[in-house]
Amino acid sequence: MIVSMKRMTLVAHKDDEAAILNALQAIRAVEVISSGQDYVAQAALERAQARMQQLNDAMRSVKPFAKKKAFLATLKEAQAEELFDLLPKATALSERLSALNRELAATKSEIDKNETLINTLRPWSAFPADMQAYAASKRVKYFTGLIASSDVEKLEEIDATAEYQLFNEGVERTCVIACPIEEAKSVSNFLKSLAWADFAFPKMPGTPAEAMEELSEKNRTLTAKKVELEGAVCDAATGQDALVEGAYDAAVIERDRALAAAELERSDATFHLEGWFPADRQADVEKAVSKVTDAFYLDVREPEEDEVPPSVVENSAFVTPFEQVTNLYSRPDPKGIDATPYMAPFYVLLFGMMLSDTGYGIVLAILAALFIKLKKPTGMSGGFARVLFWGGISTIVWGALVGTIFGMDFDTLLGTNNLFPLFVDPMENPIGMLILCFGLGVLHILFGVVLKMKLAFSRGDWQSAIFDSLSWILIVLGLIAFAVPSAVPGIPAVIGTIGIVMAGLGAAMILLFKGRANKNPVMRTLSGLGELYQVTGYLSDILSYARLFALGIATGVIASVFNELCKMLMGSPILVLRILGILVACVLLVALHGFNIAINTLGAFVHCARLQYVEFYGKFYEPGGRAFRPLAYQTRHVRVTNQQTPNPE
Amino acid sequence: MDLQWGTIFAAAGAAMAAVMAGVGSAIGVGLAGQASAGVVSEDPDRFGSCLLLQLLPGTQGIYGLLIAFVIASKAGLLSGVSTLSATAGLSLFLAAIPIAFGGLLSAIAQGKVAVAGINLVAKKPEEQGKAMLMTVMVETYAVLSLLISFLLVNGVKIG
Numbered sequence: 001m002i003v004s005m006k007r008m009t010l011v012a013h014k015d016d017e018a019a020i021l022n023a024l025q026a027i028r029a030v031e032v033i034s035s036g037q038d039y040v041a042q043a044a045l046e047r048a049q050a051r052m053q054q055l056n057d058a059m060r061s062v063k064p065f066a067k068k069k070a071f072l073a074t075l076k077e078a079q080a081e082e083l084f085d086l087l088p089k090a091t092a093l094s095e096r097l098s099a100l101n102r103e104l105a106a107t108k109s110e111i112d113k114n115e116t117l118i119n120t121l122r123p124w125s126a127f128p129a130d131m132q133a134y135a136a137s138k139r140v141k142y143f144t145g146l147i148a149s150s151d152v153e154k155l156e157e158i159d160a161t162a163e164y165q166l167f168n169e170g171v172e173r174t175c176v177i178a179c180p181i182e183e184a185k186s187v188s189n190f191l192k193s194l195a196w197a198d199f200a201f202p203k204m205p206g207t208p209a210e211a212m213e214e215l216s217e218k219n220r221t222l223t224a225k226k227v228e229l230e231g232a233v234c235d236a237a238t239g240q241d242a243l244v245e246g247a248y249d250a251a252v253i254e255r256d257r258a259l260a261a262a263e264l265e266r267s268d269a270t271f272h273l274e275g276w277f278p279a280d281r282q283a284d285v286e287k288a289v290s291k292v293t294d295a296f297y298l299d300v301r302e303p304e305e306d307e308v309p310p311s312v313v314e315n316s317a318f319v320t321p322f323e324q325v326t327n328l329y330s331r332p333d334p335k336g337i338d339a340t341p342y343m344a345p346f347y348v349l350l351f352g353m354m355l356s357d358t359g360y361g362i363v364l365a366i367l368a369a370l371f372i373k374l375k376k377p378t379g380m381s382g383g384f385a386r387v388l389f390w391g392g393i394s395t396i397v398w399g400a401l402v403g404t405i406f407g408m409d410f411d412t413l414l415g416t417n418n419l420f421p422l423f424v425d426p427m428e429n430p431i432g433m434l435i436l437c438f439g440l441g442v443l444h445i446l447f448g449v450v451l452k453m454k455l456a457f458s459r460g461d462w463q464s465a466i467f468d469s470l471s472w473i474l475i476v477l478g479l480i481a482f483a484v485p486s487a488v489p490g491i492p493a494v495i496g497t498i499g500i501v502m503a504g505l506g507a508a509m510i511l512l513f514k515g516r517a518n519k520n521p522v523m524r525t526l527s528g529l530g531e532l533y534q535v536t537g538y539l540s541d542i543l544s545y546a547r548l549f550a551l552g553i554a555t556g557v558i559a560s561v562f563n564e565l566c567k568m569l570m571g572s573p574i575l576v577l578r579i580l581g582i583l584v585a586c587v588l589l590v591a592l593h594g595f596n597i598a599i600n601t602l603g604a605f606v607h608c609a610r611l612q613y614v615e616f617y618g619k620f621y622e623p624g625g626r627a628f629r630p631l632a633y634q635t636r637h638v639r640v641t642n643q644q645t646p647n648p649e
Numbered sequence: 650m651d652l653q654w655g656t657i658f659a660a661a662g663a664a665m666a667a668v669m670a671g672v673g674s675a676i677g678v679g680l681a682g683q684a685s686a687g688v689v690s691e692d693p694d695r696f697g698s699c700l701l702l703q704l705l706p707g708t709q710g711i712y713g714l715l716i717a718f719v720i721a722s723k724a725g726l727l728s729g730v731s732t733l734s735a736t737a738g739l740s741l742f743l744a745a746i747p748i749a750f751g752g753l754l755s756a757i758a759q760g761k762v763a764v765a766g767i768n769l770v771a772k773k774p775e776e777q778g779k780a781m782l783m784t785v786m787v788e789t790y791a792v793l794s795l796l797i798s799f800l801l802v803n804g805v806k807i808g
Contacts, residue, residue, distance in 0.1 A: 328778030430803055547789065552714060552797040554708075561718045564727075603702065603708060606785040607792070614784065 002338045003278045010179060010273040011287065012296035016269075017271050020296075021257050021631070023288040026080070026642045027447070028632035029281040031310060031511035032260040035274040041262040048258040051091070052251040058094030058244045059100060062444075065234060066241035072374040075639040076242070080590040083250035083638060090247030104229045110223045114215045117202055121215075123174045124201075124208040126167040131201035134176075141184040143177040148195035155194075162187050174199070222577055239608035245637035253633055253640070260631045278312050311625025313338045318390075322347060324383030329613045330623030337455055339621045343612050344445055345549030347387070350611055352394025352603035353440075354551040357559060360597050368392055388601065391608075400435075402426055402552070406593060407559025426553055433549050441545030441615070442476065445538065448619030449473055455620060467513040471506040476538055478503030507532060526603070541615045547607055555600045652766040655733030658739070662742035668749035668789025670752025670791075672712025677760025684764040688771040698770050698777045702763045705784045709748075709756035710794040716748045717801050737807055744801035753793025759787040 008030070012020060027241045123146075129549045137610030147155070149171055149485040154165050162179035179187045265272040277285055282300060289296055303503040311331040313323055315338070320342040329404045332338050355361065368389035372376065377385055399467045403421025405412045410420035426433040453469035456462070481499025566585035617623075633640035669766050685699035733741075734761050766780030 328782070343718055369710075427803070430800055433791050544789070546796050547792045550792045550799070554712060554792075554795065557715050557719060558711060561715065564718075599708065599711065601703065602704065603788075606705075607788075609778075610782060610785055610789075 002334060002336070003314045005312060005334065006274075006279050008275050008277060008285065008297040008311070010275070011270050011297060012085065012293060013291070014266060014269060014271050016293045016295070017261065018257075020273075020289055021260055024285070024530065025253070025257060025631045025633065027261075027281070027284045027288050028630050029284055030271075030275045030277045031628055032263050032273060032275045032628045033068045034263045035265040035272055037268055038262065038264065041258070041264065041266075044535050045255070045258040045262045047353070048251065048255040052248070052255050054098070055090060055095050055244060055248040055251050058090065058097050059248055061097050061233065062241045062244050065237040065239075068091060068340050072371070073490070074374070074376050075637065076246075077639045077641050078246065080250070080253060080640050080642050083246050083253070083560045083635075083640070086247040087250050090243050091242065093236065093240060097233065099231060100233045101235065104233065107222055107226045107229060111219055114152045114219045114222070118212050118219075121202070121212050123172070124168070125169045125212060127174070127176070127208050130206060131211065132203070132205060134197075137279065139181055140178050141181050143179075143187065143191060143198070144196045144201070145173045145175060145191075146381075147197075148596050149173050151196070158190060159183050159186060159207070168514065181426055183327050188619055192485065203555045209493070226614045227469075249633075249635035249638050252635055256631060256634060261369075265504050269638065277630070278623070278628075279312075303312065309334050310628035315341055316379065319344045321383040321390075322484075323378050325387060325609055325612065327627075328609065329617060329621075331625035331627060333587065333622040333624045334623030336625075337620075339451070339617060342447070342451060343616065346447075347608055347612060348390045348394045350440070350444075350548060351391035351604050351608045352396075352398040352549045353437075354607060355391070355395040355555055355600055356398040356402050356405065356552040357404045357555055358396050358399025358410070359404075360555065360559075360593075360600070361392045361399055363396060363597055364601060365389055365392030388605070391601075391604065402530050404556045404557070404559070406560075407556060407563045426549060430549070433552075437545045437548040438542055440620065440624050441542045442480065443543070443620060444616055445541055445562050446473055446476060448616045450622035453546040459494070463513070467516065471509040472534075472538070474502045474506030474509075474607035475535065478506060480593045528649060541618075544615055547611075548558060551600070551603055553608060555596065555604070557591065558596050558600075561597065562589065565592075653675060653733070655738030656724060656726070658735065658738030658742040659733055660726055661722055662738075663720040663724075663726065664744035665742070665749045666720065666745040667717035668713075669749035670716075670756065671676045671710040673753035673756030674707050674710030674713075676764065677709070677756040677758075678703060680745045680757075680760040681706060681740060681763035681767060684767040688767055689804075691771065695711055695770060695774065697769050698774065701777075702766050702770065702780060702784060703786075704758040705781065705788065706763055708760075708776035709791045712748055712753045712791060716745055716795065716798045716802065719799065720745060723805070723807060733807065737805055740805045741802060744798055744805065746798075747792075747794040748749040748798040752791055755791040755794070757792075759784055762787055 007125070010020075024032075036457060135144070152166065152175075155175075155177075158164065158177070159179065162177055162181050164175055164177040167174040167176075177187060177191075201208070202211070204214070206214070263274075267554060285300065289298060310333045315323065319341045322340050326332070326338075326340045328342065352361065368385050371385050372382070372389065376382075377458060399405055400410065401423035403425055405413060410416070411418060413419075424432050424436060442562065449469050449472055453465045453473075456465035456469065478499045479502070482496050482503060484499070485493045485496040511525055511528035511533050513524075513528070514531040515524035518524050518527065566589050569581040569588070570578065571584040572581050633642070681703040685696075685703050688699055689696050689783045724733050724738065724741060735763045766784050804808050
C-alpha cells in the first residue's frame with residue numbers, strides 16, 4: 001500500500017538547529033529537501049566529510065590486525081551518544097596511525113632509494129679512486145660511462161693520447177677514458193659512434209665500494225627502524241577495530257546531519273527547513289520538535305500537483321520482504337498503486353514451481369530461517385532471505401505435488417504405491433505440466449490486466465477500463481474457450497461458440513474504441529488494428545511461462561543425474577572399492593546437491609522476478625518513484641538503538 | 650561387424666548436446682570471469698555480485714548435460730545393453746539440436762551481457778538486480794531450447 005506523504009515547512013531559532021536536527025534524525029521520518037545554499041553550512045559539511053575520510057583510512061589500517069568476524073555475527077547495538085563518545089579517542093588513534101604510516105612509507109621509500117643506488121654502484125666496485133676527486137685535473141678530461149661489451153675492442157682505435165680502463169665483466173662494462181683536454185672533442189665524437197652511455201657518479205664521498213658499504217649500513221639501520229615502526233602500527237591498531245568502526249559510524253551520523261544542515265535556509269535569527277514525511281508519522285515529528293523547543297512554526301500540507309513526493313510503501317509482515325523484489329525493478333509511482341501485495345503470492349507460487357523439489361525446499365527454508373534467526377539481517381539482504389524462506393516453503397509443497405525429493409521419487413523413498421505425485425508427474429505427462437504452466441500464466445497475466453482495470457476505474461476513467469482492459473480479458477478468455485472443445489474431447493462445442501463470440505466482442509471493442517480520442521473513423525479503426533496486433537504479445541507472454549516447466553525439470557533431472565552417478569560409485573562388486581565408493585559418494589552427494597540447490601535457486605529467483613517484471617508488471621505497473629531517504633542513522637557497523645520503533649503504539 | 654546405427658546416432662546426439670552447450674557456457678563464463686577479475690582488482694568488495702553475474706551463463710552447460718544424460722539413459726547407453734532402431738537413434742540425435750545450438754549461442758550472448766552487467770555493477774553497485782535481469786533475458790531462449798529438446802526426447806518411442 002502506498003503511504004501518502006506530507007510536505008512540511010519548519011521555522012525555528014538558529015540556536016535550536018542542531019538539537020532539532022538531532023531529534024529528527026532519531027525518529028528517522030523526515031527527508032530534508034533543499035531550500036537554500038549556505039556557505040557556513042557547506043564548510044561544516046566539508047569538515048564532517050574530511051573526518052569521515054580520516055576515520056575511513058584508520059579503519060583500513062586497523063583492518064589487517066582485527067579478528068576476522070564470523071559470517072553470521074550480528075551487528076552490535078549502541079546509542080548514538082555512545083558512538084560520539086568514541087570520537088575523540090578514535091581521532092587521536094587515527095592521527096597516530098596516519099603519522100606512523102607516513103613515517104613507515106618514508107622509511108620504505110628511503111630503503112628502496114638506497115637499494116637502487118647500491119645496484120647502480122655495484123658494477124663500479126673495482127673503481128679505486130674517490131668518486132668526486134678523480135676528475136679534478138684541469139689538463140685531463142675524463143669520460144665515465146658504460147659500454148656494451150661487443151664494442152670494447154673498438155676502444156683500441158681510440159686516439160693514441162687517450163687511455164682507457166675497464167672495471168668489471170659482463171654485457172655492459174664500466175669504463176673510464178682519460179685524454180688531454182685538447183683531445184676531448186675528438187674522443188667525444190669517437191664515443192658517439194660506439195654503444196656508449198655516459199655515467200655520473202652519485203654525489204657521495206669515497207670510492208664506490210666505500211659508498212656501497214655506507215649505504216648498506218644505512219639500510220640496516222633503516223630496516224631496523226621499519227620493523228620497529230611496523231611493530232608500533234601493529235601495537236596501536238590491534239584490537240581497535242570496534243573503536244574505529246564505532247567512531248566511523250558516528251562520523252557518518254554527523255555527516256548526514258551536516259548534509260541536512262546544508263539544505264537549510266537561514267536568516268539572522270532563524271532557520272527554515274523543508275521536508276517530506278509519511279502522513280502517519282506527523283505526531284512523531286511534532287513531538288520531536290516540541291521536545292526541543294516551543295518556539296517554532298510548523299506547517300504541514302498535502303503535496304501540490306507539480307511536486308513529486310518520495311515513494312513509500314507499507315505492507316503486512318508477509319508482503320514487506322517482497323518490496324525488495326519490486327525495488328529491484330523500480331519503486332512505484334507515488335500516484336500509482338503498490339504492486340507488491342499482488343505480486344508476493346504469485347512470486348511464492350511460481351518460485352516453488354521452478355525449484356519443485358521437497359528436499360531442496362527443506363534445505364532452502366532451513367538455511368534462510370537460520371540466516372534470519374542468527375544474523376538478523378535488515379534491508380535488502382533481510383528482505384531476500386525472507387523471500388527465499390517463503391520460496392523454500394512453496395518448493396516443499398510443489399515437490400510433493402510433482403513427487404520429487406532430492407531428485408528421487410517420493411514413492412521409492414516412502415515405499416508408497418503410486419501415491420505420489422499428488423498432482424502431475426512432469427516426466428510422465430509433460431503436456432499436462434505445460435498446460436498447467438500456461439494456465440498459471442494466463443491467470444497471472446489476466447490478474448495484471450484486472451489490476452489495470454481497477455486502477456482506471458478508481459481514477460474515474462471507465463472508458464479506458466472497459467475498452468483497453470476488459471476487451472483484452474474477453475479476447476484472451478474467449479480464444480482459450482474457443483480452442484478447448486477441439487483439444488479436449490467431451491466438452492460441448494457450444495463452449496467454443498461462446499468463446500469466439502466473446503473474443504469477437506473484445507476485438508470489436510478495440511477496433512471501434514481504441515482510437516476514441518481521434519474523430520476520424522478511418523484513423524480510429526487503424527489505431528484499433530494496431531492495438532489488435534498486441535495479441536501476439538499476449539501469446540508470447542503466455543508461452544514465456546513454459547520456463548516454469550523447463551526450470552522444474554532442470555532441477556529434478558539434474559538431481560537425479562547426481563543420484564545416478566553416486567549410485568554407480570557405490571555399486572562396485574569388490575568390497576573395499578565399495579566401501580571407498582560409499583564414502584566418496586556421501587561427500588559427493590552433499591557437494592553436488594549443494595551446488596544444484598545454489599544454481600537453481602539463483603535461476604528460480606531471477607526467472608521468477610522476470611515473470612513478475614515483464615509479464616505481470618508490464619500490464620499495469622507504473623514505475624518511477626524515487627526512494628525516501630529520511631535523515632536517519634545510516635550506520636554500517638553498529639545498529640543505533642535510539643528510538644527504533646517507527647510506530648509509537 | 651555390424652554397426653548399430655541407432656546407438657551411434659543416440660551417442661552422437663548426447664555428445665553434441667553436452668559439448669556444444671558446454672563450450673558455449675565455457676566461453677560465456679570465461680568472458681564474464683575476465684571482466685569480474687578486472688572489477689575485483691579495483692574493488693575486492695564487488696566479488697560477490699560479480700560472481701553471481703559470472704555464474705549466469707553457466708546454466709546452458711548444465712542444460713546440455715541434462716539432455717545428454719536423458720538421451721543416454723533413454724538409449725540404454727549407461728546400462729550398456731542397447732538395441733535401438735536407427736529411426737529412434739536419429740530422432741534422439743535431432744532432439745539434441747535445440748539445446749546444442751540454442752545453448753551454444755545463447756551462452757556466448759549471455760556472457761557478453763554479463764560482461765556489460767559486471768561493468769554496470771562496477772560503476773553502480775546498487776543496480777545489481779537490473780544487471781542480473783538483463784543477463785537472464787538472454788537465458789530465456791536457452792530455457793526454451795531445453796524445453797523443446799526435452800519434449801522431443803521424451804516423445805521418441807524406443808523399441
